Amino acid sequence: MGNLLTIRDLRLEAGSRSAPTVILEGLDLDLDRGEVLGLVGESGAGKSSAGLAAMGFVRDGVRIAGGRIDFDGTDLARAPQRTLRRLHGRRIAYVAQSAAASFNPAHRLIDQFAEGPILHGTADAATAQADARALYRQMQLPDPDEIGFRYPHEVSGGQLQRAMTAMAMACRPDLIIFDEPTTALDVTTQIEVLGAMRDITERFGTAAIYITHDLAVVSQMADRITVMRHGREVETAPTRRMLDAPQQDYTRSLWAVRSIRKPEATGPAEPVLTLDGVSAHYRDFKALDDISFGLCRGRTTAVVGESGSGKSTLAKVIAGLMPPGAGRVAWDGTPLAGHHDRRTKDQLRQVQMIYQMADTALNPRHTVRETLDRPVAFFTGLSGKARRARVRELMELIELDPDAFLDRRIPELSGGQKQRIGIARALAAEPRFIICDEITSALDQIVAEGILKLLIRLQRDLGLTYMFITHDLATVEAIADEVVVMKEGRIVESGPRAQIFDAPRQAYTRRLLASVPQMDAGWLDRARRDAARARSAETAA
Amino acid sequence: MTRLQKLILSRLALGIATLFVVSALMFVGIELLPGDLAQQILGQSATPETLAAFRAELGLDQAPHTRYLDWLSGVVQGDLGQSLASGREVTDLLSTRLANTMFLAGYAAVIAVPIAVTLGLLAALWRNSLFDRSANVGALSAISMPEFFVAYLLILVFSIKLGWFPTLARIDTATSLGQALHVTFLPALTLIMVVIAHMMRMTRAAIINVLAAPYIEMARLKGVPRWRVVLRHALPNALAPIINVIALNLAYLIVGVVVVEVVFSYPGLGQLLVDAVASRDFPVVQAVGLFFAGTYILLNVAADILSILSNPRLRHAR
Numbered sequence: 001m002g003n004l005l006t007i008r009d010l011r012l013e014a015g016s017r018s019a020p021t022v023i024l025e026g027l028d029l030d031l032d033r034g035e036v037l038g039l040v041g042e043s044g045a046g047k048s049s050a051g052l053a054a055m056g057f058v059r060d061g062v063r064i065a066g067g068r069i070d071f072d073g074t075d076l077a078r079a080p081q082r083t084l085r086r087l088h089g090r091r092i093a094y095v096a097q098s099a100a101a102s103f104n105p106a107h108r109l110i111d112q113f114a115e116g117p118i119l120h121g122t123a124d125a126a127t128a129q130a131d132a133r134a135l136y137r138q139m140q141l142p143d144p145d146e147i148g149f150r151y152p153h154e155v156s157g158g159q160l161q162r163a164m165t166a167m168a169m170a171c172r173p174d175l176i177i178f179d180e181p182t183t184a185l186d187v188t189t190q191i192e193v194l195g196a197m198r199d200i201t202e203r204f205g206t207a208a209i210y211i212t213h214d215l216a217v218v219s220q221m222a223d224r225i226t227v228m229r230h231g232r233e234v235e236t237a238p239t240r241r242m243l244d245a246p247q248q249d250y251t252r253s254l255w256a257v258r259s260i261r262k263p264e265a266t267g268p269a270e271p272v273l274t275l276d277g278v279s280a281h282y283r284d285f286k287a288l289d290d291i292s293f294g295l296c297r298g299r300t301t302a303v304v305g306e307s308g309s310g311k312s313t314l315a316k317v318i319a320g321l322m323p324p325g326a327g328r329v330a331w332d333g334t335p336l337a338g339h340h341d342r343r344t345k346d347q348l349r350q351v352q353m354i355y356q357m358a359d360t361a362l363n364p365r366h367t368v369r370e371t372l373d374r375p376v377a378f379f380t381g382l383s384g385k386a387r388r389a390r391v392r393e394l395m396e397l398i399e400l401d402p403d404a405f406l407d408r409r410i411p412e413l414s415g416g417q418k419q420r421i422g423i424a425r426a427l428a429a430e431p432r433f434i435i436c437d438e439i440t441s442a443l444d445q446i447v448a449e450g451i452l453k454l455l456i457r458l459q460r461d462l463g464l465t466y467m468f469i470t471h472d473l474a475t476v477e478a479i480a481d482e483v484v485v486m487k488e489g490r491i492v493e494s495g496p497r498a499q500i501f502d503a504p505r506q507a508y509t510r511r512l513l514a515s516v517p518q519m520d521a522g523w524l525d526r527a528r529r530d531a532a533r534a535r536s537a538e539t540a541a
Numbered sequence: 542m543t544r545l546q547k548l549i550l551s552r553l554a555l556g557i558a559t560l561f562v563v564s565a566l567m568f569v570g571i572e573l574l575p576g577d578l579a580q581q582i583l584g585q586s587a588t589p590e591t592l593a594a595f596r597a598e599l600g601l602d603q604a605p606h607t608r609y610l611d612w613l614s615g616v617v618q619g620d621l622g623q624s625l626a627s628g629r630e631v632t633d634l635l636s637t638r639l640a641n642t643m644f645l646a647g648y649a650a651v652i653a654v655p656i657a658v659t660l661g662l663l664a665a666l667w668r669n670s671l672f673d674r675s676a677n678v679g680a681l682s683a684i685s686m687p688e689f690f691v692a693y694l695l696i697l698v699f700s701i702k703l704g705w706f707p708t709l710a711r712i713d714t715a716t717s718l719g720q721a722l723h724v725t726f727l728p729a730l731t732l733i734m735v736v737i738a739h740m741m742r743m744t745r746a747a748i749i750n751v752l753a754a755p756y757i758e759m760a761r762l763k764g765v766p767r768w769r770v771v772l773r774h775a776l777p778n779a780l781a782p783i784i785n786v787i788a789l790n791l792a793y794l795i796v797g798v799v800v801v802e803v804v805f806s807y808p809g810l811g812q813l814l815v816d817a818v819a820s821r822d823f824p825v826v827q828a829v830g831l832f833f834a835g836t837y838i839l840l841n842v843a844a845d846i847l848s849i850l851s852n853p854r855l856r857h858a859r
Contacts, residue, residue, distance in 0.1 A: 057762060088764035101755040105854055106777035116763045151853040167763075 003070075004174055004207050005031040005054060010067035010077070012049055012058060012231075023049050023062060024231045033174065034205040038222030038239070040254070042213060042444035043415075046231035051177045051211045055092045056084045072174065089116040093168035095197075097180040099160035103152035110148025113167045122171050135166035138203070139196045158189035165197050169204065176201065178210045182217065186306035186471060187515035188531065194220060195528045213444060215254065216517030219243055220524040227251050243519055253446065260449060262456050264498075265299050265481040272297040272465055273318070273433055278327035280313055287313040288324070289489040295433070295482075300459065300466040302480035302497075304473065304512070310489040311469045315435045318467070319353050331433075349379045352426035356438035358418035362410045368395075368421055369406040375428035394424040399454060416447035423454065433465045440475055452479055473516045477501060485509050507537050545849060549842065556838035563834040564616075564827055568609050571823045577601055578625045578821045599625050612824060616831075622824040626817075631828045634813065639832070641712065642809035645725055645802075646794035649732040653794075654787055657737045661744025661783075666771050668749060677745075680738035692731045692804040699727060710805040728805045732798065736790040743786040747779035754778070781848035788844035796833040 007029040013020035024046045031037050031054075039047040052058060056069055056076025069076040071092065076084065088094075093116075096102035104112060113135075114128035123131065129148070136144035139162040152160060161181055168176050178197065182190040198221060201208050210221045218225055218239075225242045227234040227250070235248045246252050271294025280288040287310045295301045303311045316322035318329055320340030329336045331350065337343050355361035362371055372391045376382060382390055395402040398420040410418060419439060426434050436455070440448035456479060458464060470476060476483060476497070483500040485492040485508070493506045504510045511534035514527050579595040580587075596602045600611075615622050621631040660680075664673040683691075700708040710725045751757065752775055760774045761767075799811035806812075810829050817825035849855045 052762075055762060059758075085764045085766060088762050090764060094759065094762040096755060096759055098755060102759040104756040104760065104774050104778070106774075106852075115760075115765065119769075120764060151857055153854045154857060 003030055004033045004035075004072055005029065006068070006070040007050075007054065008068045008070070010050075010053060010069060011065045012046070012053060012062055013065040014062045020065070022231055024053065027053075027067070027228075027231075027233060029054070029209075029226065031175070031207050031209065034207050035224070036201065036208045036210055036222045038218035038225040039209060039211045039228060040213065040215060040218050040225055041228035041234075042254075042446060044230075045228040047211045047228050048179055049231075050228065051179050051209050052094075054175070054177060054209055055088060055094065057088070086120070089173075090120040090122065090171040091173050092175045092177070093171070093173040095161075095164050095168050095176060095178045095181050098184050099164040099181075100152065100157055100184075102164065103160060105152055108149055108151055109155065109163050109167075113148065113163075113170055116167070116170045120171055128170065131170065132166065135169055135200075136163065138200055139163070139166050140192065141166075156189075158185050158193055161185060161193050162196050165193075165200060169200060169206070172204060173206060175207045175209070178208055178221075180212055183212070183214070187473070187517075188306060188511060190217075190517070191515055191524065191527050191531055194524055197221070198524070214517060215243075216519050216523070219519045219521070220517065227254070240521070260452055260456075260478040262300070262479045262481070265296075267298075269296040269299065269482075271295065272332055273467075274330050275314075275318070276328050276330070278314075278317055278324045278329065280310075280317055280322060280324045287489050288317065291327070291489075291491060293484055293491065293494055295465055295467055297465055298459070298463050299481040300468055300479055301482040301484060302468045302470060302476040303484045303486060304470060304476055305486035306471060306512075308488070309486040311486050312437060313489075314486075315353065315437050315467070315469055319351055319435060320348075345379075349429045350432045351435070352429050352431040352433070353435045353437065354419075354422045354426050354439050356441055358415065358422045358439075358442075361422055362418060362425075364410050367407055367409050368413075371410065371421055372424055372428055375425055379429040390428075394427055397427060397458065398424045400424075414447075415443055416450060419443065419451055420454070423451075423458070427458070427462075431464070433467070435467045435469070437469045438471070441470065441472065448475070455479065473513065485512065507534050510534060544855075545846065548849070549846060552838075552842045552845065556835070556842065559838060560831055560834055564613070564831055565609070567827055567830045568605070568612075568823065571818075571821060571826060572605055574818075574821060576821065581820050582626070601625075612827065616827075621828045624817075624822055624825050626820045626822045626825075631824050634825060635810070635828055635832070637714070638808060638810045638813045641807065642795060642798065642802075642811070644721065645728060645732070645798065645807065645809060646791070648722065648725060648729045649736070649794050650791055652729070653733040653737045653790070654740065656733075657740035658744050658783065658787075660737075661741040662748060662771060662776070664741065664745040665748035665752065665775070666768060673745075676741065680741050683734045684738040688731055688735050689800050689804055691734055692728070692801055695727050695730055696804075708805075710807040712808065725805075725807065728798075728801050728807055731801050731804075732794055736793060740783075740786050740790055744779075744783050747782040748775050751775040751779045777851065780851040784847045784851065785844045788840040792837045792840045795836050 007027060010024055010027040012023040014023055015021045027050055029037065029050070039050060041047045049058070049062065053064070053069060056071070056079055058064060064077045067077060071087065074083065074087070103109065110129055110132050113132040114125055117123035117128040117131070118125060132148050133145050136147055141147050141159055141162055147155065147159070147163070155163065165181070181197065182193050185193060194217065210218060212218050222239050224236060224238050226236040227242075227248070229250055234250050235242075235246070237247075242251070246255060273295040275294070276292050278288055278291040279286065291314065303314060305311045313322065317324045320336065320338065320343055323338030331347065336347055340348060369391060372394055373387065376387055376390050376394070380390065391406070392402040395405060400417065400420055405417070410421070413421065422439070440451055443451065452475065455466065459466060468476070468480060480497045482494065483497055484494040485500065485506070487508055493500065493504065493509045500509060501513065504513060511531060514530045514534070517523065577596070578599060579592050579601060583592060583595060593602070600608065612622060621635075623629060624631055624634055627634070660676055664676045667673050696708050699706045706727050707724055710728050712721050712724055716724065748771060752771075757770060757774055760770050765774065798809060799815060801807070802809045802811035803815060810832065814826065814829045817829065
């Protein structure tokens with residue numbers, strides 16, 4: 001076979017040898033020279049472990065329990081550390097999910113680039129530095145001759161991710177493992193990074209394994225796709241066929257996730273929470289600049305923007321966590337004090353918040369019962385039997401069985417279950433208005449879909465008003481009635497969902513919408529062209 | 542003015558304020574002790590008249606706050622005053638003792654710091670190996686033994702049984718450097734054993750903490766050998782806690798040596814302090830106390846500055 005990489009019947013285990021946790025089971029993968037294979041699945045599917053195993057590398061506590069990893073004639077599953085070290089970086093390179101965390105903060109980018117070539121003896125320092133500049137240029141980094149002399153913290157996330165791809169190319173490897181390289185990036189940045197990655201792998205004929213949970217992204221990058229679940233392969237097919245005619249039910253369910261649509265809102269739009277000329281600063285940095293809009297009773301207003309657009313600051317101002325520098329926030333016509341200390345208990349009760357990271361927003365030492373009992377007691381003053389009944393009722397509202405879950409501790413719950421507890425805790429106050437701050441960004445698509453459906457149902461049953469902060473436009477399209485687009489602390493455009501999505505008036509909104517990955521084959525090329533055009537239009541305007 | 546300069550200035554200003562508080566506290570402390578210098582020198586049988594006369598001569602008959610302010614105004618003008626017990630200038634009294642203390646501290650530090658950091662790095666490199674475990678057990682035992690016990694143990698073995706080193710570490714101006722190194726080896730070794738464990742364990746912990754970072758995995762996936770991962774990728778990011786623990790231990794070597802000096806009769810500041818407290822000789826106590834406090838403050842400021850310099854994110858803040 002002319003295969004570059006052949007994995008046969010690979011089994012990875014963690015934990016004790018007597019009762020191991022199986023991470024990968026019977027995995028087979030084949031990769032030709034110059035071919036790009038997409039690995040798709042939800043978190044915990046084992047796709048990152050599979051990617052690392054393709055390098056013969058396992059994380060601490062994990063071991064290769066069986067199978068072969070044949071890389072160009074060497075079995076990496078049995079190769080000694082010395083052999084692996086000679087291959088790593090030189091013939092197989094790795095691009096990590098978070099470039100910001102994966103660049104060493106103590107060294108300059110170019111020194112980290114040159115380390116591999118010097119260590120592997122493929123270039124001396126001067127040659128490596130010259131090559132770094134050339135690759136930085138090909139990756140379309142700004143100021144390619146100088147950018148390498150910066151430290152990682154002086155460079156933006158999207159630029160770091162491109163610098164990391166350049167670093168992976170340093171020894172011209174035969175294979176690069178891309179491990180969710182654009183997951184942490186904004187959609188508009190993602191396009192540039194994806195484009196640069198695809199160009200450079202094509203240019204050098206490098207084979208790649210592209211790991212992601214985003215089907216639209218993988219459909220732009222991969223020649224073939226393997227879908228994984230619970231450490232096993234579900235199915236493998238060439239990209240086109242996989243998208244057009246998936247064979248397995250699980251694959252079809254992944255494909256169908258983006259299909260929720262909240263019914264069009266009816267009845268009068270009656271603003272219940274209004275912001276009037278709100279501004280806020282972090283020292284000299286203006287995070288919010290003259291924000292005015294109203295949130296309508298019983299509806300969902302999505303606030304969309306890239307990181308740094310001020311959407312989370314907006315949530316803090318409304319919740320009273322950050323007093324605004326100017327302007328006012330009013331609930332039903334009554335002004336709310338800037339600081340939560342000076343709001344009445346009833347005002348506090350009416351505005352609740354659900355956070356992005358349920359993991360850190362819930363006390364890990366508490367059981368579910370304790371987590372819910374306290375806000376119920378604090379806000380409703382119920383005691384004894386009535387309070388216990390209310391806690392059970394909350395569990396039923398979020399569709400978790402009270403008998404099974406009330407006595408579990410938070411760390412024993414899955415990500416989706418934790419987020420449901422976060423919702424129940426907000427509901428415990430019997431609020432009128434809930435701020436949802438990126439609550440589905442850390443969740444897999446299928447789990448996120450369940451949470452969104454729950455929120456839609458709760459809104460219908462309890463008449464809640466939501467402010468939904470997100471950078472994910474697919475989520476906005478699914479659940480928003482009204483959309484507010486923010487950029488650099490200002491509102492770019494706002495209006496009903498249909499108007500924003502079907503007839504956006506501002507160039508920035510159009511660019512944001514065009515950046516959402518689509519599954520059709522030509523999307524990335526089209527989006528790159530559009531982005532370039534939109535940017536020049538924005539600078540002209 | 543840069544951030545670093547601002548930080549240094551504010552720390553130094555804060556340090557000077559701390560010194561005032563420390564001097565006031567020490568003065569109150571000495572006042573609270575029963576008896577005074579006159580009583581100590583003249584003994585229990587002295588008549589009230591002689592005591593009163595002697596106190597008047599030393600100025601001890603004045604109100605406490607007047608004496609403190611007198612002393613303070615002297616210090617601000619650079620005059621540490623005279624010892625009440627001997628009448629000698631405090632500066633003279635301090636200078637040789639200070640040199641001896643710094644000599645012993647430097648001697649111990651030059652040996653202890655490199656050994657501790659190296660052991661800590663090796664323990665982190667070979668984590669959970671036999672080496673790591675024995676280093677940890679050794680360090681824990683050294684830390685758990687009180688220093689006077691370690692000192693007497695060393696004397697028993699190296700002076701009495703083997704006869705390699707003297708039991709007393711007496712040095713004066715006539716002692717040559719070679720002799721001094723020989724004579725003070727046991728007190729230095731005692732100090733080394735006390736401080737090495739702390740620094741080693743902190744170095745190991747700081748490195749292991751950094752080894753969990755994603756950029757360490759990235760370095761390994763670039764094919765970087767393990768020792769180089771530890772030295773080049775982990776160590777620069779673990780410097781701040783290591784520098785701080787070294788500074789803390791250097792301060793201890795200078796100010797915490799009282800017990801060791803007494804055991805070995807070493808003529809350092811610790812001995813001087815013990816004698817001065819016993820005779821209620823407050824100008825001497827104050828001078829030594831201020832020096833100790835100043836050492837702590839300066840070493841901590843130095844540690845903060847070095848921590849900032851070792852971190853590009855603070856050095857090149859955006």
